[in-house]
Amino acid sequence: MKPKYIVAGNWKLNKGPAEARSFSEGLSKHLGNAPVKNVDIIIAPPFVSLSALKADGFFIGAQDVYWEDKGAFTGEVSAAMLKELGAAYCIVGHSERRMYFHETDRTVNLKTAALLKNRIRPIVCVGERSEERKAGQMYNVVRFQLSAALFDVQIENPDDLAVAYEPVWAIGTGNVATPQQAEDMHEIIRQSLEKRFGIDIAGKIRILYGGSVNDANIAGLIDKEQINGALIGGVSLDLDKFLSIINSISQRER
Ligand code: PGA
Numbered sequence: 001m002k003p004k005y006i007v008a009g010n011w012k013l014n015k016g017p018a019e020a021r022s023f024s025e026g027l028s029k030h031l032g033n034a035p036v037k038n039v040d041i042i043i044a045p046p047f048v049s050l051s052a053l054k055a056d057g058f059f060i061g062a063q064d065v066y067w068e069d070k071g072a073f074t075g076e077v078s079a080a081m082l083k084e085l086g087a088a089y090c091i092v093g094h095s096e097r098r099m100y101f102h103e104t105d106r107t108v109n110l111k112t113a114a115l116l117k118n119r120i121r122p123i124v125c126v127g128e129r130s131e132e133r134k135a136g137q138m139y140n141v142v143r144f145q146l147s148a149a150l151f152d153v154q155i156e157n158p159d160d161l162a163v164a165y166e167p168v169w170a171i172g173t174g175n176v177a178t179p180q181q182a183e184d185m186h187e188i189i190r191q192s193l194e195k196r197f198g199i200d201i202a203g204k205i206r207i208l209y210g211g212s213v214n215d216a217n218i219a220g221l222i223d224k225e226q227i228n229g230a231l232i233g234g235v236s237l238d239l240d241k242f243l244s245i246i247n248s249i250s251q252r253e254r
Pocket residue numbers: 010166170171172173174210211212213231232233234235
């Protein structure tokens with residue numbers, strides 16, 4: 001059986017506790033009336049809004065984590081703390097964190113390991129920049145990011161890990177990758193996962209596409225064999241559009 005799809009909303013620096021609560025109530029209400037069986041839905045709000053989510057029918061996600069359990073690390077949040085707030089998933093290595101907050105392949109690896117230790121599922125983000133694609137380097141860049149993020153990482157179950165392919169040039173630009181560009185990269189990612197975890201596990205790890213996904217372009221993307229869901233930024237802030245993406249995916253056979 002094929003794994004469930006994932007639709008994850010990455011709210012970035014948007015929606016404080018009050019807004020998060022009312023969005024999540026709307027989402028839960030909708031899902032209560034029209035349950036979705038073949039999609040794992042995730043909302044990743046800012047840390048301060050995690051406990052405001054009324055997560056009925058969807059999973060709570062975080063956008064980042066620190067790898068130490070506790071100690072003198074001002075401003076940081078540990079995986080155990082996220083777990084206490086009900087986080088089931090956590091995004092790591094988002095390109096905005098790599099770009100603006102000096103995240104490196106090494107810290108992405110430490111965070112991935114810390115999450116798994118605390119039984120939170122990492123969504124590891126990889127993706128090339130525009131100049132790397134123009135230079136034909138995109139596959140090498142992504143292969144490297146992935147192998148660095150997963151260095152020494154063990155998983156028991158394919159559900160323990162998800163990978164998000166997010167080409168930097170597609171994020172927040174309206175410049176979505178074509179379904180074929182995404183599919184080609186997802187094949188490369190799948191092959192790397194096979195080498196790392198074996199065919200049985202790798203075949204079931206969810207690989208998401210992210211970067212300017214919306215309710216109009218999702219159908220073409222999700223048609224592709226290797227695309228197991230979407231990580232959605234801007235459009236996930238709008239409940240109707242987010243639901244419309246979920247609906248178009250949920251209508252597919254799994
Ligand atoms: P976008 O962001 O959907 O606004 O392009 C995606 C992401 O950064 O995860």
